[in-house]
Amino acid sequence: MNRSRSEIGDRTRPRSGETMILFSVGGSKFAIAASAVEEIRDLTGLRKFSPEGANPRFGKVKQVLERQGRRYFVVESCEHFHLAMARPSRLLVLRHATAAITVDAIDCMVELNNIQALPHAFSGEERNWYRGLAVVKGKVIPVVRPDSFLSRADVALIEASLRGREAAAALGTGA
Amino acid sequence: MSLGSKARENFVLFPLGRKRFALSAEQVSELSRQREHGDEEQQSFPHTTRMLTGVVVRRNQIIPVADIAPALIGTDVPERKFYLIVNLTARGKINRAAVPVTGECELADAERLPAKSNLPRYVSGLLSVNDEIVEVLDLERLMAAEVRA
Numbered sequence: 001m002n003r004s005r006s007e008i009g010d011r012t013r014p015r016s017g018e019t020m021i022l023f024s025v026g027g028s029k030f031a032i033a034a035s036a037v038e039e040i041r042d043l044t045g046l047r048k049f050s051p052e053g054a055n056p057r058f059g060k061v062k063q064v065l066e067r068q069g070r071r072y073f074v075v076e077s078c079e080h081f082h083l084a085m086a087r088p089s090r091l092l093v094l095r096h097a098t099a100a101i102t103v104d105a106i107d108c109m110v111e112l113n114n115i116q117a118l119p120h121a122f123s124g125e126e127r128n129w130y131r132g133l134a135v136v137k138g139k140v141i142p143v144v145r146p147d148s149f150l151s152r153a154d155v156a157l158i159e160a161s162l163r164g165r166e167a168a169a170a171l172g173t174g175a
Numbered sequence: 176m177s178l179g180s181k182a183r184e185n186f187v188l189f190p191l192g193r194k195r196f197a198l199s200a201e202q203v204s205e206l207s208r209q210r211e212h213g214d215e216e217q218q219s220f221p222h223t224t225r226m227l228t229g230v231v232v233r234r235n236q237i238i239p240v241a242d243i244a245p246a247l248i249g250t251d252v253p254e255r256k257f258y259l260i261v262n263l264t265a266r267g268k269i270n271r272a273a274v275p276v277t278g279e280c281e282l283a284d285a286e287r288l289p290a291k292s293n294l295p296r297y298v299s300g301l302l303s304v305n306d307e308i309v310e311v312l313d314l315e316r317l318m319a320a321e322v323r324a
Contacts, residue, residue: 028220081221119230120270121239121263121318124223133220133230133237140218140230140237 018115020134022107022141023092026083029107029141031134032092036146039093040106046074046091051158052165058158061150065100067093073158075101075149081129099150110136115143186283186302188309189259189276192248197283197302197311198261204271205260206280207233226318231258231273241272243317253277264315272314287311 019034046063060079065072072093078086080101088102115132130142150158185200210216217240219229228242238260244252257278263270287300294310297317302309 030220082223083221116237119237119239119272120268121227121241121272122222122224126222126224129221135232135235135237138232140220140232142220 017111017113020110020112020143021092022110022136023090023103024105024107025077025081025088025103026086028081028083029139031110031112031136031141031143032146033143034109036095037092038095041091041093043088043091043102049073051161055157058150058154061158063102065091065093070098071159072098072100073150073155075099077101077103077149080149094146094149096146097150097152097155099155101149112136112143118142183284183286186285186287186309186311187259188281188283188302188304190279191244191276192251192253194248195304195307195309196247197309198259198314199311200282202261202314203259204262206276206278207258207260207273208278209256209258209275233260233273236271238271238273241274241314241318243274243312243314246317247312261314263318274314 020031021034021037021040022029022031024030045067046065049062049064051058051061060076061073062076062079063074065074074091076086076088078084078088086102087104090103090106091100092103093100112134115134117132118127118130126142128148129144130148131145132143134141134143186197187200187203187206188195188197190196217229217231226241226243226246227239229240230237231240232238240258241263242252244255255275255277257276257280258273259276259280261272261274263272283302283304285302285304287302290298290300290310297313298310299313299316300311302311
């Protein structure tokens with residue numbers, strides 16, 4: 001019986017060469033599929049945001065960006081990866097949801113032909129963070145899973161809690 | 176096997192600090208010298224799995240490095256220039272891992288004696304080698320214990 005790659009669970013192997021954007025956060029390098037990124041921009045236009053009332057795991061969302069009439073929730077990448085220090089200078093606007101991530105720098109774009117699965121000995125949060133590992137010029141670089149920063153469901157939850165807050169505020173003002 | 180003989184197995188013995196530990200030889204696939212500038216050979220990236228200190232690339236394969244020394248002997252760890260490449264069963268799959276060792280490894284043919292109940296659960300047996308008692312490690316259990324710690 002023929003089985004597709006997704007059926008056999010081999011989701012880590014890119015089709016023939018996948019274009020990746022290499023970026024750095026807090027001294028670590030990462031790769032993300034170029035097809036997962038809508039736009040790379042600077043940090044102008046960000047507004048402070050506090051996800052009060054939402055799940056504490058959304059504490060990594062500290063800013064929002066209004067873009068083309070939509071509100072994008074901005075994830076601090078260093079907080080997502082539990083890194084101590086970061087100097088964000090760029091924003092990657094993601095495609096899969098109204099989400100974006102701060103990064104320190106964009107390094108380059110590369111074509112990857114081989115992504116190895118994350119070894120099973122890695123058993124922590126990284127199993128969700130990474131699609132796999134790639135070797136670029138002798139360096140091992142994790143390939144991130146875009147929806148691990150913020151999934152569509154996460155965005156829906158944050159928006160729901162925001163609507164609740166806004167409704168409560170409106171009631172308070174109207175009273 | 177003749178009647179009354181004891182089942183003997185092969186073990187790889189390796190020193191950590193003042194003690195020697197053993198792994199079943201079946202679990203060890205190679206002893207590999209760290210490349211020049213050994214510290215730089217090991218690469219790291221953000222993760223939350225304890226005991227794993229990074230990865231090394233061997234024959235185009237990315238192998239996690241499991242530093243078991245701090246869990247076994249504390250922080251006074253000697254310099255280690257070799258890796259024991261071992262097979263680990265994690266999440267139901269067999270994976271390789273690199274365990275940093277000093278390199279003074281020895282292959283021993285010995286009978287595995289039952290571990291005493293007061294020993295940690297990651298000690299799967301004891302060997303009596305030249306008047307020395309050596310603990311046989313269950314790496315999977317050791318790493319799982321470390322995760323829970």
